[in-house]
Amino acid sequence: MATDRTDRSTKAQLLQRIQDRTATIGVIGLGYVGLPLAVEFAKAGFHVIGYDVSERVCSLLMGGDSHIQDVPASEVAALVRGGKFEATTDESRLARADAISIAVPTPLSKTRDPDMSYVIAAANAATRQAHRGTLVALESTTYPGTTREVLAPALAERGFVVGEDVFVAFSPERVDPGNPVYHTKNTPKVVGGITPDCIELASALYSSCIDTIVPVSSPEAAELVKLLENTFRSVNIGLVNEMAIVCDKLGVDVWEVIDAAATKPFGFMKFTPGPGIGGHCIPLDPHYLAWKMRTLNYKTRFIDLASEINSQMPAFVVEKVAHALNLDRKAVNGSKVLVLGVAYKRDIDDVRESPALDVIRLLEELGAEVSFHDPYIPAVREDGRMREGVDLTSQMLADTDAVVVVTDHHSVDYQFVMDHASLIVDSRNVMRNLVQTKARVVSLSAAAPLSPVTA
Numbered sequence: 001m002a003t004d005r006t007d008r009s010t011k012a013q014l015l016q017r018i019q020d021r022t023a024t025i026g027v028i029g030l031g032y033v034g035l036p037l038a039v040e041f042a043k044a045g046f047h048v049i050g051y052d053v054s055e056r057v058c059s060l061l062m063g064g065d066s067h068i069q070d071v072p073a074s075e076v077a078a079l080v081r082g083g084k085f086e087a088t089t090d091e092s093r094l095a096r097a098d099a100i101s102i103a104v105p106t107p108l109s110k111t112r113d114p115d116m117s118y119v120i121a122a123a124n125a126a127t128r129q130a131h132r133g134t135l136v137a138l139e140s141t142t143y144p145g146t147t148r149e150v151l152a153p154a155l156a157e158r159g160f161v162v163g164e165d166v167f168v169a170f171s172p173e174r175v176d177p178g179n180p181v182y183h184t185k186n187t188p189k190v191v192g193g194i195t196p197d198c199i200e201l202a203s204a205l206y207s208s209c210i211d212t213i214v215p216v217s218s219p220e221a222a223e224l225v226k227l228l229e230n231t232f233r234s235v236n237i238g239l240v241n242e243m244a245i246v247c248d249k250l251g252v253d254v255w256e257v258i259d260a261a262a263t264k265p266f267g268f269m270k271f272t273p274g275p276g277i278g279g280h281c282i283p284l285d286p287h288y289l290a291w292k293m294r295t296l297n298y299k300t301r302f303i304d305l306a307s308e309i310n311s312q313m314p315a316f317v318v319e320k321v322a323h324a325l326n327l328d329r330k331a332v333n334g335s336k337v338l339v340l341g342v343a344y345k346r347d348i349d350d351v352r353e354s355p356a357l358d359v360i361r362l363l364e365e366l367g368a369e370v371s372f373h374d375p376y377i378p379a380v381r382e383d384g385r386m387r388e389g390v391d392l393t394s395q396m397l398a399d400t401d402a403v404v405v406v407t408d409h410h411s412v413d414y415q416f417v418m419d420h421a422s423l424i425v426d427s428r429n430v431m432r433n434l435v436q437t438k439a440r441v442v443s444l445s446a447a448a449p450l451s452p453v454t455a
């Protein structure tokens with residue numbers, strides 16, 4: 001299917017169109033990844049066609065609005081007005097595209113196997129609309145082999161020779177929603193293609209709007225780069241979460257231990273414990289690799305162990321709440337508990353896979369009356385039920401038996417919470433440097449008094 005024989009004119013024409021910005025770029029999937037990428041391509045001077053199956057997303061974008069926190073509506077509006085960007089549910093518009101980037105979801109099935117249905121649907125759409133000279137780049141995080149085994153064969157089935165008639169690459173997205181420093185443009189981008197020409201063309205495409213390109217020799221290497229990055233985070237978060245449990249049992253403050261370890265100028269990288277992991281990436285992506293390796297009869301033990309520890313953290317936090325209420329001679333059953341922060345991480349409005357949802361569910365299973373406050377999230381849909389957030393008032397805090405800090409948003413006034421609540425279980429260590437006023441604060445690893453030194 002792939003070939004070393006390159007039709008110089010097909011490749012040269014596409015390269016020229018990329019270089020002089022006359023190429024039209026298609027982006028399939030306009031979510032957290034696809035929309036910022038589409039905007040960067042449009043800002044670089046290309047005409048960009050964003051294709052999404054969601055009518056709501058497309059009409060919102062065409063109305064000059066944005067559903068992604070990191071992409072200002074004003075930017076979308078200016079690009080739509082200037083004719084640089086269009087969002088459409090009409091797949092056939094992609095027929096005009098010289099290059100197509102695919103950024104659709106890669107969730108897990110109920111049995112925690114890869115759900116490839118979105119990637120397959122997008123690959124089929126790109127294939128139907130491709131023409132001689134089209135470059136197709138997959139951005140969705142996936143198992144090694146997807147680009148060569150799913151995307152390239154779809155194009156080959158239409159009679160294209162990959163590397164000659166059409167070009168195929170994998171380039172993982174590294175966007176970090178809410179990061180004030182690193183965005184799509186200034187985050188180095190890894191690119192791996194089926195043939196050297198595929199790598200060259202994809203590198204040329206992305207270098208038009210991204211500062212640094214890191215070419216690797218194959219799509220499999222590029223697919224694995226992303227999985228290594230996210231597995232690295234999952235494993236290290238799992239390690240510090242286990243350290244929090246260890247410290248709790250030893251009566252040592254885990255935050256003090258980590259902060260002191262982080263003063264080592266080499267050989268240590270700081271990770272912090274918490275109530276568990278969330279989002280579309282860290283809890284899911286490593287399972288793509290674990291699944292692939294199971295098919296090769298290999299068990300990825302680090303991945304499985306980290307996942308096991310991280311997924312137990314919501315229960316560990318709820319156990320802390322139960323113990324803390326017990327000290328106040330209260331049962332969880334019937335207690336009013338406020339969950340502070342439901343986003344999966346600070347300063348963003350995304351609840352996907354958030355550990356807060358598990359904390360709420362576990363508390364409710366024990367009979368607590370649970371409410372939540374999150375400055376970024378007014379309401380949450382969980383198990384088909386819509387739950388509205390509450391305002392953070394002195395009266396509400398005073399009426400609450402326990403506050404559980406799950407997400408450490410910067411905009412919350414934690415001193416106000418300290419001044420009015422009676423009990424705070426702080427899974428993020430946000431209370432550490434505040435003035436101890438009314439509330440009793442319980443940390444993830446509460447330091448118990450150590451035994452006196454005996455001779």
Ligand SMILES: NC(=O)c1ccc[n+]([C@@H]2O[C@H](COP(=O)([O-])OP(=O)(O)OC[C@H]3O[C@@H](n4cnc5c(N)ncnc54)[C@H](O)[C@@H]3O)[C@@H](O)[C@H]2O)c1
Pocket residue numbers: 028029030031032033034051052053054057103104105106118121122125139140141142173174175176177280281
């Ligand atoms: N969100 C992140 O922080 C992040 C970071 C790096 C990588 N990723 C990866 O990027 C990929 C996309 O994630 P996301 O967070 O942008 O997802 P998302 O859910 O925010 O957006 C995906 C979009 O694709 C659309 N879509 C679904 N199927 C489609 C189809 N067949 N055709 C056209 N549009 C379709 C959906 O309507 C949605 O608007 C995933 O593989 C994810 O793992 C995400």
